[in-house]
Amino acid sequence: MAKKPHGNGLSRRSFLSLSAALAAGTVAGNVLRWTQPATASASILDPGMTATPSFCEVCFWKCGIDAWTNAQGKLVQITGHASHPLSNGRLCPRGTGGMGQLYDPDRIKQPMLRDGDTWRAVSWDEALGFVAKRMEAIKAKWGPESVALVNHGHGASFLQHMMKAWGAPVTSAPSWAQCRGPRDAAFQVTYGRPVGSPEFTDIENARFMVLVGSHLGENMHNTQVQEFARFVERGGELAVVDPRFSVAAGKAKWWLPIRPGTDLALLLAWIRLLVTEGTYNKAFVEQHCTGLPELTAAVSPYTPEWAYTQTGIEPDVIREVARRLAMNAPNALVHPGRRTNWYGDDTQRARAVAILNALLGNFGQRGGFWLGHRFSVGRYPYPAYPKADEAFEAKMRKHFPLAEETPTQYLRDHTLAGDDPPIKGWLVYGTDLLNNFPHKEKTIEAFKQLELLVVVETMPIELTGWADVVLPDTTYLERFDDLHTPTWKVPYVALRQPVVQPLYDSKPVWWIARELGLRLGLQKYFPWKNVEEYLDTRLRTAGLSLADLKAKGVVTKDAPPPYTDRPTFHTRSGKVELYSHTLAQLGFDAIPKYTPPAEPPPGFFRLLIGRVPVHSFGRTTNNRVLTEIMSENHLWVNAVTARDFGLTNGQYVRVVNQDGVQSDPVKVKVTQRIRPDSVFLPHGFGRQTPKLHQAYHKGTADNDLITRIVVDPIMGGTSTNTNFVTFIQEPRKRQASAEDA
Amino acid sequence: MFRKVRYVMVIDTKKCVGCAACVFACKQENNVPEGYCRDWIEQEVRGTFPVLTMENRSQRCQHCDSPPCVYACPTGASHVGTGGITLVYKDLCTGCKACIAACPYDARYLHPDGYVDKCTFCEHRVKVGMQPACVAVCPTNCLHFGDVNDPNSNVRKLLDTRRSHTQKSELGTQPQLYWLD
Amino acid sequence: MTELTTTRHNPLIDPHLHIWGTDVTIYLFLGGMVGGIMVLTGLYYFVKGINRETPSFIRNSMLASPVLLSIGMFFLFLDLENKWHVYRFYLTFKVTSPMSWGSWILIFVYPVSVAMIVLANRGRWWVNWYPPAARLVEPFWKLIAAGNVLFGAVLALYTGILLSAFTARPFWNNGVLAPLFLISGISTGAAFMILFHDGSSVREKEELGMIKLGLITAELIALVLYISSLLTSVANQREAVHLIMGGPYTAHFWVLVVGIGLVVPLLLQTLEALHKLESRFVMPLLVLVGGFALRYLMVQGGQLSETVARLTEVLR
Ligand SMILES: Nc1nc2c(c(=O)[nH]1)N[C@H]1C(S)=C(S)[C@@H](COP(=O)(O)OP(=O)(O)OC[C@H]3O[C@@H](n4cnc5c(=O)[nH]c(N)nc54)[C@H](O)[C@@H]3O)O[C@H]1N2
């Protein structure tokens, strides 16, 4: 790609690998052979070891950790914090390998500024000065709405504060529209309540549970997995709906290898069985729900026999599972799932899940949805934020009335189209934008419309090559962040604190936000000198002190059991809306209607994606501790399909999707564990920048193969499972090189 | 009165999800070099689509009651420590690898420093009353460690109340990893 | 259908055991051969007594054996991962450890074979420069001969026992392996000795020929016994036979071990016995090749045998 100098003008932006100027900085990265944990790990019993309590951010669950440093102050082990409600002393594999994030030799080591067609390593002062100047210039020309914050992760809170203080309301997070969005929207319209993250599911006390997709055990959200194990141990009965024989399916009494994309048919059949056989939770429905008659009428066509024609699930199995659900209600749970943006009709599918749970009357009940508590800690006494413009928000709402957050792809398209208000600056914090939502070439086009692209990152990901400024954040192990007080069964407040001093010239995000704020003239919004002062001020409002939390890491409060027989619902009707007036008024189906999914073209297979236990998206695929067990993703292919295409276990193939997009070489896993009409590819691999020395060209990226998308009209999520691929045999040579790459 | 301590591990594969947290925890606690492991995960899937079963097994040295590795060792480097834990004295080890060949479970590996290494049941932690690192980290709590001769130990209780089996016992090794059925 | 996925990828262990290579093979081969030479020479003196001049080819091969053994031991030493600790072998004796036995046996092998050399070269100046040497050993010649037969046999047997003691490895774990190695050791020993025979004395040649015929037939029988006892044993041993019956070492076994190592020599020898042809070096060389091929097959096959039935994909 030609590297044209980047001035203020439009579409001049070109890709500029951080390599050039970073060369000096990453010499180590190029030559250093990773020796973690060989040289650095050690027993927590060794002399001189000290534990610092904090919480994890290898994923977004935020488990409590004890981070162990040796006499030299080097982090050598991470274990679960005993009294933290999310970890109970135990960790998932990724959290255990967290030190690989900290000591990754490929980390960004100093602030970088795009200077014509090269990078210049600059001082923080110059970098932040540049950002502030550009932001002010954009503000002067188009107003503060024209700079958007795209973010994910606990660290973002200080930037959010800074942007609000500056009067910039536009924010987006792929972790909503690309993830929980459909589910959250569906439960909001149905219950007027969130499902929460961490989810308010009482898995461990359920007597019967249905998992729709949700691959607990591969999805390693620690506490859920802990509860899931207790559920299994207590002999809880499990039905798993999944085209793939997931780990959870391996523990299920009923595995329903559903035809991908037909879940709504199954859910509607279950709803119909409950209402027609009158086995639903009458007390709860009469007292708390509206729209049963409309529901009963609407679902009448959806017999198990009909559902069989769509899903391929035997009518008897459908009946049996429905019976079990009803029999065990209210201690029965249909898990709401988490990454629910699969097919574009996802809010409606999630609605069906919400309705089904309502019919079980499990809200506020053991083994259903609990009503949690929150540890109340006062906000920092900031002056009120300036009133923000709402033009962008209003436009977005017109497209996606029930989007709780701006769908990132909407922000992208809006930016690209140059709609009013024009978006001229993106401040990106901790989101892997070229790997986590579709049509990255469009995203890159959008970048070319920008006057300013700031990337606050720890790793030299592909995205950094498009930035004007790259700011090296510290990892979660090197900084203070804001307090964590989520809704949970027991209220608690947890502290993230530095385990080691920041490596290289990286700075904690609270410092970055504050320094930028000061340069934007936001002094009065950053009265505190350092984050300790900020945190202590907040903690004092709860009768605690920073000293307490530094020592303990987490403080919990006693609270009544999180159950109730008198739940309240914050819908318009104040009841659980089986028939949704909100949706009706917006012109959507008030009760979900089934539409069959598109068929794969002959010779093609549906591409399904998901998690593997030892990795978090792309954020860990360069983590040398974790890649020791899994360094590339495998393409799951049913043994029959493999035979038809002459594929052997462990060989490399390329796949090509319905739009002719080719993958990188990827190892085939020939297995019985997936439907013959589908293939499965774990997310986060196939990195395309050589700056990620470990992850570069390891496996292939699911995101690039997701070119045909259906956008959820209700909340703006983009589908991932609507693409089809077929195989291209790999010439030997390439295979070899891929093997030793 | 005197009771002989016998450490065993009781493993509940019904709960194990094969996540390998136990592997990472072991590598860190025991400073196992890159590319080597003392414990590992076996995921066994039987059947043909759509009739399938799955078992996830967290494997390690079985600390056999009659350990062929110890019998095979010409120098006494491989030995049985307190609590029946099979251990290796680095400084006695010649690296002849006889014990590796003798282990039916392939639980031993040659440490780059020229001696044979293997799971120690985290003896150093057990000595001070802690659980082994793999047991401590396991998110599903499916690994149980303790003294089988102690009537109050949870391993003993589990073995008394649930059926279990051992692996390759036909070889007479009397392995001390018990797998709950 | 079973899918087994493992995260283990330990060097020398995965995807299958491969801790021992040519070093150990060479040791096993030379050890067996030297054992064979000692047995044969020992027997020779029992039969012929010590009063007649020992034929040169016997004397020379005797001279060679301690050297060969030392070479073998050197290769064994090479296989040790911690060579500085080699002395540990001799600070203790472990009854349960074949390897411990093996290292101590060697302590006895050297003296008896050296004594035998002295005995056989009584007339030579390099023995006689100090008269008592010969006179010292002479009275005990029977003992020394017996010692050679005994320790030679033990040495050759041991190379087999070392492997057959590993219950973990089905292809090794078999009682016939030790006798097989003994017989094969003796025949390679004999083959080695024949190489030194100048062919002058026809009688000796025919005697030797007969011995060879016997040995080769014995080895064939031993092989049949070995395989059949695997086949009639527990499942994993039956599976192990697959290694040489369709498995990766089939060609190796049938061509090198059976064909070149036994059948061809057998034919050559019979033809020779019938004075149909004169093959001085070919036949003994083939036997040596076969003997080495057998050791190699055993070392490699045995290490593979545990894994052989398993389909293992390492997730890496
Ligand atoms: N180890 C690990 N754990 C994680 C994460 C991680 O990166 N690594 N990420 C965390 C985050 S942010 C999220 S959102 C969650 C995501 O975890 P989940 O919410 O469980 O995500 P899903 O997309 O539901 O899971 C994918 C599963 O759905 C199945 N599937 C695919 N298509 C269909 C279909 O049409 N119908 C049905 N019924 N099933 C289908 C796939 O086979 C796969 O088993 O995981 C969290 N936990």
Ligand SMILES: Nc1nc2c(c(=O)[nH]1)N[C@H]1C(S)=C(S)[C@@H](COP(=O)(O)OP(=O)(O)OC[C@H]3O[C@@H](n4cnc5c(=O)[nH]c(N)nc54)[C@H](O)[C@@H]3O)O[C@H]1N2
């Ligand atoms: N194709 C495809 N797209 C997906 C998904 C999928 O499965 N497939 N999953 C969807 C789901 S469920 C979710 S939740 C989203 C998640 O998508 P993202 O929110 O983008 O999360 P990650 O992919 O983990 O990317 C996080 C980035 O932050 C960086 N980072 C890590 N720690 C820090 C830190 O402390 N500070 C800073 N500044 N940066 C840090 C990492 O290097 C990484 O580049 O992706 C969604 N998009």
Ligand code: SF4
């Ligand atoms: S689930 Fe695992 S990765 Fe996520 S926060 Fe907890 S320990 Fe860290």
Ligand code: SF4
């Ligand atoms: S940590 Fe526990 S659940 Fe995970 S693989 Fe190990 S034993 Fe199984």
Ligand code: SF4
């Ligand atoms: S499992 Fe192997 S190493 Fe462990 S005691 Fe038994 S034989 Fe020895």
Ligand code: SF4
């Ligand atoms: S390798 Fe070491 S421990 Fe193993 S048998 Fe030889 S000397 Fe003993």
Ligand code: SF4
């Ligand atoms: S007991 Fe200790 S040494 Fe053994 S596998 Fe577990 S962690 Fe590793």
Ligand SMILES: [Mo]
């Ligand atoms: Mo997510």
